[in-house]
Amino acid sequence: MMIYVEEVKKFKIYGEPVVIAPYGEGHINETFYVETDKKAKYILQKINSGLFTDVGRLMNNIFLVTEHAGEKIRRAGGDVARETLTIVRTGDDGLYLKSDGGYFRMYIFIDNATAHQTVTDPRQFYESAAAFGAFQNYLADFDADRLYETIPSFHDTVKRYRDFTKSVSENRSGRLKNAEREVEFVVKRQKYCPRIVDLLSSGAMPLRVTHNDTKLNNVMLDDKTGKAVAVIDLDTVMPGSACYDFGDSIRFGTNSGAEDEPDLDKVNFRIDLFEVYAEGYLGALKSITKCEKDMLAFSGILMTYECGMRFLSDYLDGDIYFRTRRESHNLDRCRTQFKLIEDMEKRLPETERIIGRI
């Protein structure tokens, strides 16, 4: 029995569905691979509507962003159906479907390409940097006022810290006793929180339309050429900072181990990959300002800190946000982030020199 077969049939697909199978490693939505008897391939997603409370406006954002990027890709002579997400409409032309099972959307499956979980070849990381930089360029002339803020204050680290202290004091899971060292780690670094939000609010750093979730598995690389094909996972495209996009890529991609690796000896900050990413990103994003550039090295620390703090909060809340597959999954994730931070802090002078040199 295939699940969501009734939902799949409500989209304008070519043929009858013969495969509907769980797919990918996203922490937020439920993703399925769909194939039809005519060999047409799609991605079906059950949207996390607990988090994205206004699915209509979320999908309108994605529609606007993909139309805008698509136009640029078309003008550059690219293949629009492959180089950005393409929304498959429902039978009555909707951007999403509401059924008894929840909210669903469908995209054309980007074939012969992979969203990698780790960097196995530095060129992959360079390619992902170039893709996120190019994505940023596509959106440089996009009017931010047309975008709905899908998750307000997404990278407001000061607010994230407030949420964290609430999770600690409520201790809804009763797990606080297992995480006292980690809580102390966060508290000791509270001074990091306002550094970027203050620059944005004073106007010293430009507010851009950014992706905000730039991990390696949110970009597809061509299986044959290794070249970047498309930036995906557009749920959090909102006003933000280039430092958020840069820092989040560094957080995920420079880890020598997995984001949830329980053996911390395997988790180390790979400064060689930092350098590769910085070259790719700065090479693509010509409009970067001095203020942004000055904060890039630190942004890797900040975004790793913010994400680790979010994993820790979710562990204390009882795993209500990120999808988990084991009891201490969020705590394991938090610990890898903190191990990386310790490494990154030691090497901050070197990463700053790297940025200065490029």
Ligand code: ADP
């Ligand atoms: P989440 O928000 O849960 O992270 P994503 O949108 O990132 O969900 O999708 C999860 C995974 O599904 C991606 O990492 C990628 O492997 C795969 N995926 C998503 N969209 C497509 C697509 N259009 N074509 C091929 N694979 C996709």
Ligand code: GN1
């Ligand atoms: C989530 O959706 P996904 O799995 O690509 C999260 C990011 C975190 C990331 C940690 C909407 O990303 O903010 O950095 O997990 N996305 C959302 O791996 O909260």
Ligand code: MG
């Ligand atoms: Mg994703």
